[in-house]
Amino acid sequence: MSVSKTHLVGLKSHQFRHPLDRAATDALKQIPGIDLVVRSLLGAIGEQYFYLENIASGVRVSDRQLPHLHQLLLEAARVLDVEAPQLYVRQHPVPNAYTFAMRGRQPFIVVHTSLLDMLTPEEIQAVLAHELGHLKCEHGVYLTLANLITLVAGQLPNWGAIVAQSLQSQMLExxxxxxxxxxxxxxxxxxxxxxxxxxxxxxxxxxPAIAPQLDLDAFLEQARAYDEIGNDALGETLKQLHTEQLSHPVPVLRAREIDRWAGTQRYQDLLNQSVSGYNGKANSEGGWRNW
Incomplete structure (x- = not known):
């Protein structure tokens, strides 16, 4: 990338973790046996399945294969002070990216071609950094439980239907x-x-056709309009009903959160101060998560 960036040497996840993430993670840790359930699922499915799926059906990015994507990943990993995982590109019509890491295996990121087709290089790097964030925050155990449901339900319908019943509102939240x-x-x-x-x-x-014509300032105005819907009890109830079965916050809400955090002193401090004490290793637990 042409723009010089501050490398956040020693960055720790607690320095940028969202308070809602902290609270929800603490709540999940109170569920008895959840870690054991995840490891049982991984053992039943077999960790080699996921590695084989990528090797067989994707293109592995490297300094020889799609080197521009490789450099975007390496730079994002250096800035966040995290070890770069493997990166694969897969042909798929649904714009998406996800991360998977299992104990004893090299973590990897997968990006769909349809997502690459409509993003600039800087935006692609944002996607890769988002996925690195899951590794940095050690989201693996709980992401594994949630996302195996999504993946396996599509490929093993009977088993997936049984597991899907365990996906409760707390996990989605x-x-x-x-x-x-x-x-x-x-x-x-x-x-x-x-x-x-x-x-x-x-x-x-x-x-790909209309992405260059989109107006970000108009989208941010749309985010503010979304906020105004929750100014009364009915609006807040409608929002909750709309999102309670979603795995991701709605895009306008995510944009609003980034707009707000970018203006905080905490964000500026992270860019301006030297942090230390982080060992630079990626999480080795299990988990994949999409955009």
Whole structure:
């Protein structure tokens, strides 16, 4: 990238983790046996399945294969002070990216071609940094439980239907909260809130044909209009009903959160001060999560 960025040497996840993420994670930790359930699921499915799926059906990015994407990943990892995982590109019509990491295995990120088609290089880096945020925040155990349901339900319908019954509202709420932290990681890596918010705008209503025509300032006005809906009890209830079954916060809400955090002293302090004490290792637990 042409713009010099501050490398956040020694960055720790608690320095940027969203308070909703912290609270929701603490609540999940109170569920007896959840960690054991995740590891049982992983053992039943087999960790090699996921590695094989990528090797067989995707293109692994490297300094020889799609080197421009490789450099975007390496720079984001250096800025966030986290070890860069493997990166794969897969042909898929649904714009998406997700992260997976399992104990004893190299973590990896997968990005769909349809997402790459409508983003600029800076926006692609924001997506990669968001996924690195899941590793940095050690979201793995709970992401594994949530996302195996999504993945396996599509490929093993009977088993998936049984597991899907265990997906409770508390898990969905945690997933939504975790996304806020990873959006912050994307901002720390790109150090440009408009880049992160532009990705969210394009995910809401973009395509390769119209993405260059979208107006970010108009999208932010739309986010403020969304806020105004919750000014009374009815509006707040409608919002809750609309989002309670979603795995991600709605894009306008995510954009608003990034817009707000970018203006805080905490964000500026992270860019301006030297932090220390982090060992630079990626999380080795299990988990994948999409945008």
């Amino acid at each position: 945690w997933m939504r909260c975790a996304e806020f932290s990873c959006d912050r990681a994307a901002l720390l890596a790109t150090q440009n809130p408009r880049v992160v918010m532009s990705v969210l705008m394009k995910l809401a209503g973009g395509s």
